[in-house]
Amino acid sequence: MERLGHGSYSSIAEEDFLSAVTSSHTCVVHFSLDEFERCKILDKHLQSLSQKYFQTRFMKANAPDLPFFTEKLNVKVLPCLILFKNGVAFDRIVGFEDFGNKDDYKTMALEKRLLEAGAVEEEEKAIEEEEKGDEQIDKEEVMRELANRRMKRGFHKTESDEDSDFD
Known part of the structure; x- marks a missing residue:
């Protein structure tokens, strides 16, 4: 996941934008302008959250550099x-409206909003889902191994197979 940019807050170029948002299950993209003070404030909060929520990819897009998107x-x-x-946009946060239009809101306010939207998952839930995925892979491997053993041994009748109640 780190290879895909998870765990960090990085800038994205227009030519990489589409592949970036489609290669990660969940992405938060900040369309910004470096000269705007509120964009700098949001950058600080997103930098912090990106290091907490590894399941979500956090990116910064300089709006003038991505005119198409x-x-x-x-x-x-x-x-x-x-x-x-x-890869599908499902929600947006515009300006600081969700934070009382104040510049001094806490990172927790943004975190709560992202949790409510489903853009980040509570750590325990994310870990549980990851473990469930690992368990599912383990079950599939066991089933494959059993099938391979049966195929190698063949299906031989045993004495109990001969004792059919339908004779």
């Missing part, structure tokens, strides 16, 4: 966070 995604006000699942 800025227009397609109808980004009109900065800062703008667009939340993606499997």
Whole structure:
């Protein structure tokens, strides 16, 4: 996951944007402008959250450098966070409206909003789902191994097979 940019907050170029949002299950993309103070504030919060929620990829898109996606995604006000699942935008946070239009909101307020939207998962839940996935893989491996053994041994009748109640 780290190879895909998880666990960090990185800038994304227009030519890499589509592959970045489609290669991760969940992405949070901050459309920003470096000169805007509120974008800098949001950057600080996202940097912190990116190191806590490894299941989600956090990216920064300098809006003027991504004109195609800025227009397609109808980004009109900065800062703008667009939340993606499997490459599809499913929610957005525009400006600081969700935080009382105040610059001094806590990272926890943004974290709560992202949790409510489903853009990040509580750590325990994410770990449980990851473990369930590992268990499922283990079960599949066991079933494959059993099938391979049966095929190698063949299906031989045993004495108990001969004792049919349907004679």
